[in-house]
Amino acid sequence: MDKFTLRPAREADFSAIRTLVRSTKINPTGLKWQQFIIAESPGEKMIACGQVKTHLDGSTEIASIAVQPENRGQGMARVIIEKLMLNASRPLYLMCRFELGKLYEKFGFYAVQAEDMPPYFRRISRLASLVDLLAREGTTLLVMRCDER
Numbered sequence: 501m502d503k504f505t506l507r508p509a510r511e512a513d514f515s516a517i518r519t520l521v522r523s524t525k526i527n528p529t530g531l532k533w534q535q536f537i538i539a540e541s542p543g544e545k546m547i548a549c550g551q552v553k554t555h556l557d558g559s560t561e562i563a564s565i566a567v568q569p570e571n572r573g574q575g576m577a578r579v580i581i582e583k584l585m586l587n588a589s590r591p592l593y594l595m596c597r598f599e600l601g602k603l604y605e606k607f608g609f610y611a612v613q614a615e616d617m618p619p620y621f622r623r624i625s626r627l628a629s630l631v632d633l634l635a636r637e638g639t640t641l642l643v644m645r646c647d648e649r
């Protein structure tokens with residue numbers, strides 16, 4: 501892994517965060533720079549980002565984990581996820597494509613069924629299934645939970 505600095509995002513990072521998140525086609529909503537941490541190269545290029553969101557029902561979500569394509573496979577997502585998990589309350593939730601379930605299992609997350617989801621996640625996953633059905637993309641969305649510290 502090349503050298504990098506991990507730090508809370510600043511307002512000036514917002515544009516780079518939005519560009520990276522949009523380019524990876526993950527959920528582009530709810531991007532509050534105040535909730536993000538970023539990893540940046542010595543040249544101050546943003547390498548990776550992620551945030552923890554708190555929803556109106558009180559549930560907490562780790563979200564917007566994204567790494568620049570040229571920096572993937574070097575443990576950058578792990579660094580971001582571990583740092584966010586250090587300060588986040590439990591239970592901690594996330595939403596991801598089915599294929600990424602294996603990645604998050606490495607951090608103690610497990611998939612939960614609709615009846616065990618907080619209201620926010622139940623609503624969003626119902627909506628996502630509907631959108632997916634309409635788009636016929638065939639992807640499945642997982643809601644996962646972590647209780648461990």
Ligand SMILES: CC(C)(COP(=O)(O)OP(=O)(O)OC[C@H]1O[C@@H](n2cnc3c(N)ncnc32)[C@H](O)[C@@H]1OP(=O)(O)O)[C@@H](O)C(=O)NCCC(=O)NCCS
Nearest residue numbers: 524526565566567572573574575576577578595596602603
């Ligand atoms: C998914 C993503 C964040 C992974 O970033 P990364 O920096 O390459 O991941 P890391 O190198 O830190 O990998 C951490 C661990 O997860 C595993 N992993 C990485 N990508 C994986 C994948 N697509 N499927 C399953 N496991 C994966 C790695 O093998 C590694 O395991 P290890 O620590 O036991 O060796 C990155 O590919 C990305 O930005 N994708 C586009 C955005 C996205 O889909 N974000 C996830 C939103 S839920």
